[in-house]
Amino acid sequence: MSRIGIRREDKSKWERRVPIVPKHVRQLKEMHDIEVWIQPSDIRVFPDQVYLDAGARVEEDLSPCPVIFAVKEMPADYFDPAHTYIFFAHVIKGQAYNMPMLQALLNLDCQLIDYEKVTDDHGRRLIFFGQHAGLAGMIDTLWAFGRRLGAEGISNPFTDLLQTHAYDNLDQAKVVLSALGDRIAREGIPESIAPVICGFAGYGNVFKGAEAIIDLLPVEEIEPQHVPDVARNSTARDRIYKAVFKEQDTVEPISSADSFALQDYYDHPEKYRSRFDMYLPHLSILMNCVYWEEKYPRLVTKQDLRRLYGASDQPRLRIIGDISCDIEGAIEATVKCTEPGAPVYVYDPLEDRTISGVAGDGPVILAVDILPSELPREASAYFSSVLMDYVPAIAKADYSLSFDDLELPDEIKRAMIVYQGELTPDYHYLFDYLQEGAGK
Numbered sequence: 001m002s003r004i005g006i007r008r009e010d011k012s013k014w015e016r017r018v019p020i021v022p023k024h025v026r027q028l029k030e031m032h033d034i035e036v037w038i039q040p041s042d043i044r045v046f047p048d049q050v051y052l053d054a055g056a057r058v059e060e061d062l063s064p065c066p067v068i069f070a071v072k073e074m075p076a077d078y079f080d081p082a083h084t085y086i087f088f089a090h091v092i093k094g095q096a097y098n099m100p101m102l103q104a105l106l107n108l109d110c111q112l113i114d115y116e117k118v119t120d121d122h123g124r125r126l127i128f129f130g131q132h133a134g135l136a137g138m139i140d141t142l143w144a145f146g147r148r149l150g151a152e153g154i155s156n157p158f159t160d161l162l163q164t165h166a167y168d169n170l171d172q173a174k175v176v177l178s179a180l181g182d183r184i185a186r187e188g189i190p191e192s193i194a195p196v197i198c199g200f201a202g203y204g205n206v207f208k209g210a211e212a213i214i215d216l217l218p219v220e221e222i223e224p225q226h227v228p229d230v231a232r233n234s235t236a237r238d239r240i241y242k243a244v245f246k247e248q249d250t251v252e253p254i255s256s257a258d259s260f261a262l263q264d265y266y267d268h269p270e271k272y273r274s275r276f277d278m279y280l281p282h283l284s285i286l287m288n289c290v291y292w293e294e295k296y297p298r299l300v301t302k303q304d305l306r307r308l309y310g311a312s313d314q315p316r317l318r319i320i321g322d323i324s325c326d327i328e329g330a331i332e333a334t335v336k337c338t339e340p341g342a343p344v345y346v347y348d349p350l351e352d353r354t355i356s357g358v359a360g361d362g363p364v365i366l367a368v369d370i371l372p373s374e375l376p377r378e379a380s381a382y383f384s385s386v387l388m389d390y391v392p393a394i395a396k397a398d399y400s401l402s403f404d405d406l407e408l409p410d411e412i413k414r415a416m417i418v419y420q421g422e423l424t425p426d427y428h429y430l431f432d433y434l435q436e437g438a439g440k
Contacts, residue, residue, distance in 0.1 A: 092117060197242075276299050
């Protein structure tokens with residue numbers, strides 16, 4: 001019988017997700033002869049007893065398990081020699097705060113499989129929480145929007161919303177949102193903030209989750225080029241306008257002799273610059289749902305916000321829901337990440353500082369980096385259902401073989417960052433980041 005372990009999550013008191021849910025634990029034992037050990041936890045969304053009932057063993061020490069699953073990062077002092085670990089490692093961008101963890105895995109001749117790099121032949125991610133980040137992020141953003149308006153003395157229907165984690169489940173949240181939508185259609189939003197325009201940057205899985213929430217309200221979708229005209233001329237109070245921005249809407253070639261081409265932008269982002277500042281003054285809410293790397297132009301810079309909030313009039317923009325949550329990334333004003341207990345802050349662009357809460361001179365920034373943890377049951381069930389396609393192979397693989405001879409699905413081998421204590425070929429570039437960290 002093969003054996004795997006599930007480590008408890010301890011990076012945050014809000015992290016209640018699991019990589020493998022109890023019903024799949026039972027399937028692993030009954031259908032694949034795989035025993036599951038799980039560490040005890042007081043905060044996990046599925047109590048220990050539910051795992052015991054599913055046939056798992058609850059054990060503090062998982063060292064007898066050669067393969068260990070988790071959701072978030074593990075401490076650098078946690079690992080045992082030659083074990084295989086599967087979690088969201090957050091190392092592929094050379095994140096300095098996780099280089100000691102990566103070095104520990106190398107020193108102990110371990111294997112590291114990163115969910116973020118489990119991809120198909122076209123590079124598309126296969127195991128993710130993105131849609132649930134979008135669901136929770138949109139609910140929390142609308143909650144914060146209502147509180148920001150309230151702090152300005154504007155009575156509004158959004159104040160009836162709670163944060164996502166305050167609802168028992170997603171269905172309950174959707175019932176409340178649907179009732180909010182009915183109220184907006186019937187009574188309207190305050191005249192002083194009409195029209196409300198919500199802009200979405202990105203159109204992938206994160207966006208799909210956010211869209212599923214905003215569409216519970218009375219929504220009229222408009223093309224990005226129509227946003228300025230709607231902002232200037234519409235007085236509609238019985239709907240929310242939605243605009244979805246794609247790459248061709250947010251960037252332009254630096255040279256006037258060039259025209260936008262999506263593949264060229266991916267291949268040569270240095271030839272492009274952001275043009276999103278033309279839309280920023282007309283949005284009430286901005287949802288950032290895009291994947292970002294340093295090579296790409298920022299969507300919103302601190303300078304954009306200084307110009308916007310340095311004007312004499314109160315800007316329309318009240319909140320930026322930065323679901324992607326890259327520090328000083330696509331949204332440069334995302335200067336820190338938050339947790340569900342204190343999910344927002346105001347970024348004051350004139351003073352370049354943050355203010356706790358929703359009141360202040362600048363946009364509210366929602367920057368929770370564990371948004372799916374606010375929907376722990378639904379997010380875990382979905383994640384586990386996808387992961388189950390690969391768990392048996394991961395559990396039964398022979399990790400004494402050479403990397404070339406290792407029998408694992410291609411999707412998993414592409415995600416193998418460390419093998420037998422060495423960086424695999426696709427991740428040799430991380431040596432530079434490890435050396436930078438060692439030199440500090």
